[in-house]
Amino acid sequence: QVQLVESGGGLVQAGDSLRLSCAASGRTFSSYSMGWFRQAPGKEREFVASISWARGSFTYYADSVEGRFTISRDNAKNTLSLQMNSLKSEDTALYYCAADRLGRNGRPSSWYDYWGQGTQVTVSS
Helix, strand or coil: CCEEEEEEEEEECCCCEEEEEECCCCCCCCCCCEEEEEEECCCCCCCEEECCCCCCCCEECCCCCCCCCEEEEECCEEEEEEEECCHHHHCCCCEEEEECCCCCCCCCCHHCCCEEEEEEEECCC
């Protein structure tokens, strides 16, 4: 069992940066692939980024955030991060971190077994 708690959201202006964090409980965090998803009002939840469990982690990004967002993890601290630069108004959403206990590292939300409650990011233009 893994519990996930996101933090770091807030209200920023377009072009600003934010860093989201996700604190994970449980001794098996290091063996899980992790992902960030987001959901804007009236829209479906969408994939943002994911990272594998292994050292030398493999990462994947949605096209809409590629080059602006960076996902990383610190297995020693059981922490997942998302550095978001050059934020746009369309990045406004509730951001969730999620854990895939099978370590598949990918886009489908159905792969993820554990989810946090989310942290709100609002970007004003």
